[in-house]
Amino acid sequence: MALLRITSPHTQRAGQRTSWVMQMVILATLPGIIVQTWLFGWGTAINLIIAGITALLCEAAILSMRRRPVAFFLKDYSALLTAVLLGVALPPAVPWWVTVTAVGFAIIFAKQIYGGLGNNPFNPAMVGYAIVLVSFPVPMSQWLGVQELVASGNSLSFMQSLQAIFHHLPAIDSYTMATPLDGFKHKDLLDSDTAFNTIAALQTLNLRSWMWVNLAYLLGGIALLWLRIITWHTPVALLGALFVMSGIFYLIDPSNAASPVFHLTTGAAMFGAFFIATDPVSSCTSNRGKLVYGAGIGILVYVIRAWGGYPDGMAFGVLLMNFAAPLIDYYTQPRTYGHKKAKTGLNIKEDN
């Protein structure tokens, strides 16, 4: 199959340099970071610092091994963006070596080995996340709870966060609780109504805190749309597909499925839709392709959440659709204005 020749998408905006785009995306995650810090303590902020340092060191080391200009590529902020996306995706009190493994893997294996920015077929942040999710299931499932609900009645202080990340906090269990998705996944034989009434993770307070997180990322995503850094196609298709899928199964079986609102306001729904799936390098390039790509992720996320082994499926959904992105692009290439639609297949002259 001949792959399409398309200019690297992150360089397509006339007049705006890569570094500006990356900086704006980093800034757009700020509302989400602030809300996460407010709800879950300082862990996210510390993770971000660890991730940022690791990413810059790894990027610099590999660039100098590949004999590329180090400062030039570090200044495009793409490594830092990967670090920020991973830092907010990882649980706030995760030990430092999990963060370092995830970021190192993302930068070295998912990005630089394929040739650096613009050449990576998979979203580096999600590769790093999937690796640590598969490798270290225990620390990766320890999300902190909101302070009103956890056993200790408090969120981690700054020093406690440092202790949990760099050493070991014996009382960590009294600060953690399941995320709503995790709680719903393990409701076992309970029907939905009983589960929402009895399981601690599914109480209104916890649901509302995750709704705030998602709304904050929605705000950041709308800012990106307003700046025209991303187009509406991928997020709308993703969230629409997730809404339709959860709606259908909620209508069929309301006693065992969760409502569409639950699915859209928990886990990584908004974060993934606006910040992960819209990665210009590993996603589709044409507008029609973006719709197909986003819808595919939305469907996969619901499938994994409802019937898969993990509570949330954003990372795996994005990675699976990254596989399919070149194929989708091949079949959704837009026609040049004024040209007729080809009768059979795509005819790319240079490749024949």
Added chain:
Amino acid sequence: MTTSAETIDSEAIQENKPSANYAEIIYNGIWKNNPALVQLLGLCPMLAVTSTVVNALGLGLATMVVLMGSNIAVSLIRNYVADAVRLPAFVMIIASFTTCIELIMQAYTYELYQILGIFIPLIVTNCAILGRADAFASRNPVLPSALDGLMMGLGFTVILIALGAMRELIGQGTLFTDMQLLFGDSAAHWKLVVFDNYPNVLFAILPPGAFIGLGLLIAFKNYLDEREKNRIAAQKAIDGPSESKRVRVTGQVG
């Protein structure tokens, strides 16, 4: 009938000379044409069982014995099997040797036999073995064929052990665990705990880790080859002028 006998005879006369000398066979098997790193044959057992050194060593030794035995047997019968039925005959030979190994492992290293499971019978389907039988043993005398089998098996085993060690070290933080499965009880204390309090990295133990580990090994081999090539080229550039010096041998001298 007579014509075919004649062609076999004439081929046999041609083939009494080995197609490679011994040094070349050794170099091919271990490095230049390594079954695991260059031919990429036998990947299925390679990726599936190399989670620890002892598993890798067990399967590597079994494969090596089968490879050597089948090479010898194929080389012995190479002039008496018609071309049309040679592949079934080779497969029968390989299957017999695999059955022997399976029974031997069942008798002497029963626990390892249980760990390796289906991958011992699957040695039959290891393309490296049939590949060597058809590409080398069926065209060469017994001794070079045996050496080729040994060296190809050794090359395969070495890579298997390297991959097993990498995955065991990264996955569990130890080296040489459970060596007693292969070497008896005295090997039980060979276990080397490299990192204390190590969190198990499941990714390295699961098959995806094997793919990445093998990729790194292949990249490392290519890097060494590239460096060697550059070194030789640089050497040639230094030696170059003296070699190309012409000596006048015709015409009037002096």
